[in-house]
Amino acid sequence: MNLTFHRKCVLMNYLGMPPMKKQKMKTPTNKNKNYVCLKAFELHTLLTENLIEFCQELKLIASSVMCYCGEPMAFAPRMERSDGYQWRCKKRKLHNIKFSIRAGTWFGKSKISIREILWICYMWVYEYSISSMLHECEHTKQTLVEWCSNCQNACQKILENKRNLIGGSDKLVEFFSCIYQNEKESNSQKWVMCAIEQFSTNVICLVVPNKESNTLLEIFDHYILPGTTVFGQIWDSLRDLSHHDFEYLTVDKEITFHDSVTRKDMDTIDKFRRIVNTSRTGTNHWNNVEYGPELCEYMYRKALSFAPDAYITFLKDLAMIYKPREVVQKKKFQR
Ligand SMILES: [Zn+2]
Numbered sequence: 639m640n641l642t643f644h645r646k647c648v649l650m651n652y653l654g655m656p657p658m659k660k661q662k663m664k665t666p667t668n669k670n671k672n673y674v675c676l677k678a679f680e681l682h683t684l685l686t687e688n689l690i691e692f693c694q695e696l697k698l699i700a701s702s703v704m705c706y707c708g709e710p711m712a713f714a715p716r717m718e719r720s721d722g723y724q725w726r727c728k729k730r731k732l733h734n735i736k737f738s739i740r741a742g743t744w745f746g747k748s749k750i751s752i753r754e755i756l757w758i759c760y761m762w763v764y765e766y767s768i769s770s771m772l773h774e775c776e777h778t779k780q781t782l783v784e785w786c787s788n789c790q791n792a793c794q795k796i797l798e799n800k801r802n803l804i805g806g807s808d809k810l811v812e813f814f815s816c817i818y819q820n821e822k823e824s825n826s827q828k829w830v831m832c833a834i835e836q837f838s839t840n841v842i843c844l845v846v847p848n849k850e851s852n853t854l855l856e857i858f859d860h861y862i863l864p865g866t867t868v869f870g871q872i873w874d875s876l877r878d879l880s881h882h883d884f885e886y887l888t889v890d891k892e893i894t895f896h897d898s899v900t901r902k903d904m905d906t907i908d909k910f911r912r913i914v915n916t917s918r919t920g921t922n923h924w925n926n927v928e929y930g931p932e933l934c935e936y937m938y939r940k941a942l943s944f945a946p947d948a949y950i951t952f953l954k955d956l957a958m959i960y961k962p963r964e965v966v967q968k969k970k971f972q973r
Pocket residue numbers: 705706707708709727728729730733735
C-alpha cells in the first residue's frame with residue numbers, strides 16, 4: 639500500500655483500550671460454503687428447488703413460529719398464494735389461525751413472489767441495468783425501479799444497524815462525519831459518524847447528537863480496536879483527541895491514500911463526491927457531505943466488494959433488519 643501526499647488530512651494511530659463490550663466475531667459457517675460466488679443459473683436452480691430451505695437458512699423467513707395458544711404452528715401448504723406455504727395452527731377447537739410466512743420480513747409488503755424478489759435483489763447487487771433487468775424478468779420498469787429503491791434504502795438501514803468492531807493492528811480505517819437529515823426531526827441537528835475499514839466488509843454509521851470530542855471518544859472506545867490507523871479530514875474535536883490515546887502520525891499534511899494494487903485512491907467521500915458530482919453550495923466541505931441512501935449504497939457496495947459472496951451477504955444483512963416474526967399475537971395474526 640502506498641501513501642502519497644495530496645490533500646489535507648489527519649493520520650493517527652488509536653492506542654486505546656479494547657472495547658468494553660466485547661462482541662463475538664462472526665465466523666463463516668460451513669453451512670453456506672456452497673453459496674460463495676453464486677452464479678445466476680445456480681441461483682435459479684436454488685430458487686426453483688429449495689426456495690424455502692434457502693430463505694430459512696439465511697433467516698429471511700422464520701424456521702418456526704409460536705402461536706399465541708402456546709403451540710408451535712405448522713408449516714402448511716397454501717396453494718392459492720404464490721409462496722405456496724403459510725403458518726397454521728388449528729390444534730384447539732374454534733381456533734384456526736393462519737399466518738403469512740412474510741410477516742415482518744423483507745418480502746412483507748409486496749405482492750411479488752419471494753422467488754422473484756430474490757432474483758431482482760440478485761440483479762441489483764450485481765448492478766444489472768434496468769434494461770437488462772427488464773430483459774431478465776416479467777416486471778414493469780416501475781416495479782423494478784421501486785425495488786432498486788427499496789434495496790438502496792435498505793443499505794442505509796443496514797449500515798445504521800451494524801455494530802461490529804472495526805480496525806485492529808495494521809488495519810486502516812477511514813473516519814468521517816456527515817450531517818444527518820431527518821424530516822421527522824427537522825429541528826434537531828444530528829450527525830452520522832462513518833467508519834470504513836479498508837479492504838474489508840466492516841463499516842459502521844452511527845447517528846450521534848454532535849461531533850464533539852466526548853462523542854468521538856465514546857465511538858472509539860466502543861467500536862474501534864486498538865492499533866487501528868485512522869485517517870480522515872481533520873476537525874477541531876478530532877484534533878483535541880491528541881490529549882487522549884492517540885498517536886498522531888501526521889496532521890494537516892497533504893495526503894492521499896493510494897492502493898498500490900488497484901492504483902485507485904481509497905478515499906470514500908472524495909470518490910463519492912466525484913461520482914455524484916456534488917457541487918452544491920454548502921456541501922463542498924468534506925465533513926458536510928450529504929448523508930442519505932445514495933451515499934449509504936455507495937459505502938455498502940464498497941464493503942460488499944470484499945465479501946465472499948456479495949449477494950448472500952446482502953441477504954443476510956437484510957435478514958438482520960427485516961426479522962421474521964416468530965410469535966403470533968392474538969389480535970395481530972394475518973389471514
Ligand atoms: Zn394456536
